[in-house]
Amino acid sequence: MSTAAGADHVRQLPAGADAASPLLEISGLRVSFTLSDGRRLTAVDGINLSVAPSEAVGLAGESGSGKSTVVGAIMGLLAPNGRIDAGNIRYRGLDLVAKGAPLRRTRWREIAVVFQGSLVALNPVIKVRDQVAEAIELRLGESAEVAQEKAKHLLHDVGIPEKRLNAYPHQLSGGQRQRAMLAVALSCSPAVLIGDEPTTALDVIVQAQILELLDRMRQEYGLGLILITHDLAVIADMCDRVAIMYAGRIVESGSVKEIFSAPRHPYTQALLGAAPDARAGRRTIKVLEGHPPDLSALPPGCHFAPRCPLADARCREEDPPTIEYADRVTLACHRYSLGDGKPPTPIDAPYPTLELGKR
Amino acid sequence: MKARRWLLGRLGGAIATILMVLLLNFVLFRLMPGSPDRALARNPRVSAAAMEAARVRWGLDKPIFPDQLIAYVGATLKGDFGYSVKYGGREVTSVIGEKIGPTLLIVGLGEIIALAAGIALGAWTGWRRGRFGDRVGTLGALILYSMPYFWLGMLLITLFATTLGWLPTSGISTPGGPGGIEGAIDLLRHAALPIATIALGLIGQYAILLRSSVAESLREGYVLTARAKGLRDERILRGHILPNALLPTVTLAALNAGYVIGGALTVEIVFSWPGLGLLTQEALQSRDYPILQGVFLLLSVSVVMANLLADLLYSRLDPRVRHGAAR
Numbered sequence: 001m002s003t004a005a006g007a008d009h010v011r012q013l014p015a016g017a018d019a020a021s022p023l024l025e026i027s028g029l030r031v032s033f034t035l036s037d038g039r040r041l042t043a044v045d046g047i048n049l050s051v052a053p054s055e056a057v058g059l060a061g062e063s064g065s066g067k068s069t070v071v072g073a074i075m076g077l078l079a080p081n082g083r084i085d086a087g088n089i090r091y092r093g094l095d096l097v098a099k100g101a102p103l104r105r106t107r108w109r110e111i112a113v114v115f116q117g118s119l120v121a122l123n124p125v126i127k128v129r130d131q132v133a134e135a136i137e138l139r140l141g142e143s144a145e146v147a148q149e150k151a152k153h154l155l156h157d158v159g160i161p162e163k164r165l166n167a168y169p170h171q172l173s174g175g176q177r178q179r180a181m182l183a184v185a186l187s188c189s190p191a192v193l194i195g196d197e198p199t200t201a202l203d204v205i206v207q208a209q210i211l212e213l214l215d216r217m218r219q220e221y222g223l224g225l226i227l228i229t230h231d232l233a234v235i236a237d238m239c240d241r242v243a244i245m246y247a248g249r250i251v252e253s254g255s256v257k258e259i260f261s262a263p264r265h266p267y268t269q270a271l272l273g274a275a276p277d278a279r280a281g282r283r284t285i286k287v288l289e290g291h292p293p294d295l296s297a298l299p300p301g302c303h304f305a306p307r308c309p310l311a312d313a314r315c316r317e318e319d320p321p322t323i324e325y326a327d328r329v330t331l332a333c334h335r336y337s338l339g340d341g342k343p344p345t346p347i348d349a350p351y352p353t354l355e356l357g358k359r
Numbered sequence: 360m361k362a363r364r365w366l367l368g369r370l371g372g373a374i375a376t377i378l379m380v381l382l383l384n385f386v387l388f389r390l391m392p393g394s395p396d397r398a399l400a401r402n403p404r405v406s407a408a409a410m411e412a413a414r415v416r417w418g419l420d421k422p423i424f425p426d427q428l429i430a431y432v433g434a435t436l437k438g439d440f441g442y443s444v445k446y447g448g449r450e451v452t453s454v455i456g457e458k459i460g461p462t463l464l465i466v467g468l469g470e471i472i473a474l475a476a477g478i479a480l481g482a483w484t485g486w487r488r489g490r491f492g493d494r495v496g497t498l499g500a501l502i503l504y505s506m507p508y509f510w511l512g513m514l515l516i517t518l519f520a521t522t523l524g525w526l527p528t529s530g531i532s533t534p535g536g537p538g539g540i541e542g543a544i545d546l547l548r549h550a551a552l553p554i555a556t557i558a559l560g561l562i563g564q565y566a567i568l569l570r571s572s573v574a575e576s577l578r579e580g581y582v583l584t585a586r587a588k589g590l591r592d593e594r595i596l597r598g599h600i601l602p603n604a605l606l607p608t609v610t611l612a613a614l615n616a617g618y619v620i621g622g623a624l625t626v627e628i629v630f631s632w633p634g635l636g637l638l639t640q641e642a643l644q645s646r647d648y649p650i651l652q653g654v655f656l657l658l659s660v661s662v663v664m665a666n667l668l669a670d671l672l673y674s675r676l677d678p679r680v681r682h683g684a685a686r
Contacts, residue, residue: 075587107589115587120580125602125678134598135588168678184584 013092014105021093023224024074024111024192025050029087031066031073041296043069045248045303046087048322048330051192051224056215058235058256059228060271061245064292067228071113071196076103091192108135112190114214116197118177122169128180129155129165135187154183158213175206179213186217192224193217199234211238232271236260241328244268247293247303250322254329264344265333266308302334310335362681369670373663380659384652385431389423391646417444431652440656441649445642451653454638459657461531462634465550466623469557474612476558477565481608484566485573486596497570504563512556512629519552526551529631553630557623561615565608572604579603606677610669617665621658 013019031044044066051057061067072078074089076096089096091106115121122131132151136142142150155165158179160172169177178198185193195214199207215238218225227238235242236256243253244267252265263269270288290307293299302320305311315334322332325344336344414420421427434441440451477500484496503511520528527533527549536545576582577600585599627636635654642650674680 077583077586104589107587109589113584113587115580115584117580121584123581123585123599123603125676126599135590138594139589170679184588 014094014102014110016094016102017091018093021090022050023052023092024226025088025090026070026074027088027090029070029073029089030085031069031078032083032085033079034081034083035296039296042085042298043082043248043295044073046322047243047245047248047250049226049243049250049253050328051226053191053224054218054222055241056218056225056227056239058239058242059226059245060230060232060235060242062230062292064295065245066248066295067230067245068196071194071228073097074111074194075107075113076101108185108190109139109188110190111192111194112185112188113194113196114178114181114185114198116200118174118181119169119201121181122177122184124169127166127168128160128172128177128183132180132183132187135184139188151183151187154186155180158183158186158217173206174202175209178202178206178210182210182213182217186221189221190223192226194226194228196228197230198227199231200229207234214238232260244271247298248295249303249332250330251304251332252330254326258329264331264336264346265304266310266335267304270307302332365674366671369667373667376663377656377660380663381432381435381656382428384655384659385428387655388646388648388651389427435652435656440653443642443650444647445645445650446647451649454650455635455653455657458633458635458638460634461632462623462627462636465553465557465626465632465634468550469554469623470561470612470615472554472558473561474565474608477562478569478605478608480562480566481569482573482596482601482604485570485604486577486592486600488570488574488577493570497567500563500566500570502563503559504567506560507625508556508560508623509625509629511559512552512626515552515556516629529629531633553623553626553632556626556629564615565611568611569604569608572607573600576600576604602676606673609676610673613669613672614662614665616668617658617662621662 026047026049029044029047029049030042032040032042034040047066047070049057049059049070059067059070069078069082072082073084074096078084084097087097091110094106095101096103096106122128126134129148129151132154133144133147136150137144137147140147152165156162160176160179160183164172164176169180172180182198193214198214199210202210211234214225214227217223225238227235229235239256241254242256242259243250244259244265245251246267252259252263252268259268260272263272267288273288288307293303293306299306299316301314301316301318302308302311305315308315312334318334320332320334322330323344324330331344336346411420418427418430421430431441440455442448443451443454446454480496480500484493484500487493516528519526529549531546531549532542533545533549536542573596581599581603582595585595590598621636623634624636624639626632627634628640631637635657638650639654641647642654
């Protein structure tokens with residue numbers, strides 16, 4: 001293993017932070033956007049999510065479910081029409097939502113992001129090496145020489161060949177660009193790394209390489225990793241815990257083992273049913289019919305009710321409460337009885353075989 | 360070398376364009392009604408023999424095609440631009456050489472000031488797009504952009520020369536004025552309003568173009584990355600947005616470098632500024648073919664060269680063009 005630029009870096013917490021507090025903890029976060037016609041759209045509706053050092057948490061959901069809005073809220077980079085209405089985001093006890101939050105201090109130095117689509121996320125007219133060195137120089141206050149040297153190490157570490165150090169983004173392949181983006185993200189040795197669909201545009205082989213690299217960096221740096229993706233297979237491979245998001249809410253969360261072996265929420269079941277699984281010898285995939293709802297005109301009750309084969313009158317009227325029935329294992333569904341610490345049991349016993357859509 | 364072949368191709372294209380312009384220049388002025396000898400003919404006492412002698416001397420007795428054309432192209436290629444009809448038979452190169460300095464002075468300074476101010480205004484309004492400062496700045500830029508030079512020039516004369524009396528109304532120097540440093544100050548006082556006119560006329564163009572490319576860049580992914588990096592606004596604008604957003608503005612500035620020499624024509628007329636513009640106007644009135652051909656050739660060559668410069672600059676500044684990337 002090479003000498004990573006930040007491995008020997010002694011982490012100094014920002015003022016007001018508390019090493020004993022959880023690394024990153026999001027609670028009751030609600031984010032809304034004002035549309036041009038004046039209506040408000042609630043993109044994230046009261047979610048809880050946390051990540052510990054060296055832990056990988058997957059946030060899964062269809063496009064438009066609010067995954068990327070969560071990233072914007074954490075970084076304090078919501079679009080101008082976006083607003084955090086309620087909830088907390090705490091980094092080591094530091095409130096990142098409050099007015100005057102120390103975002104200038106926490107961005108990149110504590111929490112960094114690997115954005116999707118490195119062709120647009122990297123500046124086309126700046127050499128990748130300089131893009132890695134920039135934050136080291138400007139955020140960590142290192143001299144230009146030290147920053148360049150560190151950038152060289154980091155790029156080497158993520159697997160950019162020596163002769164490509166002075167390349168511009170367009171001169172790199174898609175996989176190399178994503179590696180370079182990862183080096184940019186790691187430049188200030190953050191404690192939390194958010195991967196926002198980091199492998200979406202890549203072919204499967206390159207995707208596997210990038211994920212492996214991401215995993216190695218997580219272990220090497222002790223990163224808390226939040227992996228945002230619509231690809232459940234990626235989460236199964238990479239993550240310890242998973243949260244399934246639908247229309248701005250987390251409908252089910254828990255350990256990857258628990259959720260993937262015994263999905264309870266009908267939406268989770270549908271998502272898993274829609275993923276091809278060669279090992280199971282299943283030749284057909286079940287497709288969830290319908291579309292994610294229009295977030296600016298949500299019906300009352302469970303957001304998934306209109307597409308849910310199990311929905312009854314109550315589902316269409318009442319929001320299902322999110323119940324934490326075991327340590328950090330949650331479910332939000334009316335169709336389960338959740339009693340005193342026992343695992344949730346379906347109300348209609350025996351639980352019906354789900355026929356979600358045809359084909 | 361791909362780059363060298365590209366450069367040779369560009370140069371070849373530029374030379375071919377100039378040759379075409381040479382032909383066009385010749386045809387264009389001979390299509391105009393009138394002829395240089397008519398200028399002489401206005402004098403009623405000129406004898407028919409003298410007229411004929413003048414026609415022979417200027418080569419006007421020969422057919423336009425092919426004799427005059429061959430004579431013109433051949434001489435031009437040898438660097439002989441002929442003699443002015445109006446300026447007492449002086450060499451065209453010497454007349455143009457005398458007038459090019461004053462034009463370069465006002466056009467050069469005007470363009471530099473416009474570029475600096477336009478970039479500052481465009482970057483500022485683009486960064487604050489949609490806000491009050493942007494609305495006011497953009498409105499101002501649009502007003503300046505849409506004003507013709509001669510109108511701007513007349514407004515400035517009315518305000519600063521006639522009403523306030525701070526600056527001279529026209530000309531390049533006070534007749535019989537002092538020399539040395541005081542003479543230089545006198546020249547600058549005369550040049551101030553023409554320079555201001557050209558600068559004001561160009562600012563709007565640069566500001567509006569840059570504003571739109573800055574505003575567009577703000578939505579780019581790399582700006583989000585720069586923000587997430589925790590960089591300061593000023594750094595994001597200078598270090599990330601401007602290197603991208605300035606590309607079209609730099610190209611426009613290079614192109615303008617070719618056009619403004621011709622574009623300063625109305626400014627020079629308004630301010631009686633003795634440069635190429637005024638010379639062109641006088642030459643047009645007296646059908647001074649050699650001068651017109653010389654000036655137009657110069658303008659065409661400068662436009663072609665400016666295009667070449669813009670191409671080269673763009674490829675220097677944008678690594679994607681430099682490396683021949685498809686994008």
